[in-house]
Amino acid sequence: MPAASARRVSPDRCPQPSGRRRSGVVTMVASGLSNQTGAAVGALAFPVIGPVGVVAVRQYVAAAVLLAVGRPRLRHLTWAQWWPVLLLAVVFGTMNLSLYSAVDRIGLGLAVTLEFLGPLGIALAAARRRLDACCAVIAAAGVVTLMRPRPSADYAGMGLALLAAACWAAYILLNRTVGRRVAGAQGAAAAAGVSAVLFLPVGVLVALRHPPDAASIAWAVTAGVLSSAVPYLADLLTLRHVPAQTFGLFMSVNPVLAAVVGLLVLGQDLGGWEWAGVAAVVAANTLSLATRRV
Template identity: 75%
Template sequence: MSAAPAEAAPAPLADIPHRTSPAGVAAMLGSGLSNQIGAATGSLAFPVLGPVGVVAVRQYVAAIVLLAMARPRVRDFTRRQWQPVILLAVVFGTMNLSLYTAIDRVGLGLAVTLEFLGPLAIALAATRRRVDACCAVLAAAGVVTLMRPQPTTDYLGMGFGLLGAVCWAAYILLNRTVGSRIPGAQGSAAAAALSALTFLPVGVVVALRHPPTAASLGYAVAAGVLASAVPYLVDLFTLRHVPPAAFGLFMSVNPVLAALVGWLGLGQRLGWADGAAIGAVVTANALSILVSHRRAPGG
């Protein structure tokens, strides 16, 4: 057995980034675009596998890809390293399952709007400047306008949407912690593997009740790569170089990317209200990034 790797100490306060670099913006955009394309592809498998089946396949594929790339030495993990990994594993599965269940019960608009409350809370809690708070509120208004959530009395569906919000906030914080304690992508890979193990019984039940077709499996596998494996890896490294508040605010771009993917890939038209909402979200993020560059130490 190889020697246990030294634990990476949490980044000291002075080393935590205070501004968002162009590379960080590009990485977050790439992660969000991959996520939305993957989600759109995965929805094509819903008629055969259902939302639960698609989530199960996503977890399996993410685990396989991340394990192959990172090859985590789990036997060498210490208790301090295992703690956030186990929590992240729980968050991985719960986040996807709660969102898809909410979409099934209350629709895409309300589900995505409720889930966005998670990263929005991170952005507001971490901000120390009035301009950042205004940017977060502007982005939130844009998301609500873009998704146009409809009123509903399905409180269970709304509960799943709020659970997704909690999980998304936990995902942001835990991914940063895992990245500070475990080198490379080993922590994310181990968390994805644990999450996939918990979904094995689910996958067996879904396969027996709804035998998958080759096309549905292909769509679900593509969703696993694009909407799980790629974002997990990119977000892990992005959160080492981007402040959590900026990352949380930038997540408001995801509904914009979803709308653009629907427009370009599925032929869903965008009206003037959609254009205004997209402009509000983009303006909020651009303003926040520009201000962070002007006020950052040494910037």
């Protein structure tokens, strides 16, 4: 899902000019809104081609962008480089498919909040502070609130969102391995290309069983551009002007952005308990990052 996790960024200890930092903040806001708006727009095509069809188109768009930027030299990759790339491709596709399927069942805000447990879990697992243990408890309380038993609870949708969270965590770890073994963005680009190839038969099958109309294709392509191309390029610019810790703090706000966009674009309103759960997960990550020394 998020393009930013495909890159390893060293914390920036050098002071940044205020103008550039303001520009970076504006770009971060635009990237987050673009990502969540893309997911909401993709949901508009669900009635025609379903989450699978939308994800297939998104994978094609992501591959086109990353291959153009990374320009991987595939013939020169060794098996030691290829195997994490192949795993990354599978995880990338599974992450997006499980997330969009969850959005279809439980709504954008809840799906993104539960998916966010992936990177949060990675961050807390590596921590050794008591404060981080408290953050883990806060996040767990938020999850319990979101997944509490009730007649309208869709546990299959929640399970898909948690699968997306596990895939996001694996995505981060695999990107670290790929980043160490393959220069630049070539590894991420190769993985996106392989994932797109894997989704080619899926896209053909969806098109044959559920012939898309022009509107659904437009929604799906727009989702791919807004959720893949724009965030990837925006985050590249942002990380030049904003410290990594600040970038991570802003990423914490994505569940809130998803809930707001879901309300405005899809009419998916959250109840008081759901907002409390979202706030707990966001607060846990924000507190952990804000108090961490860089």
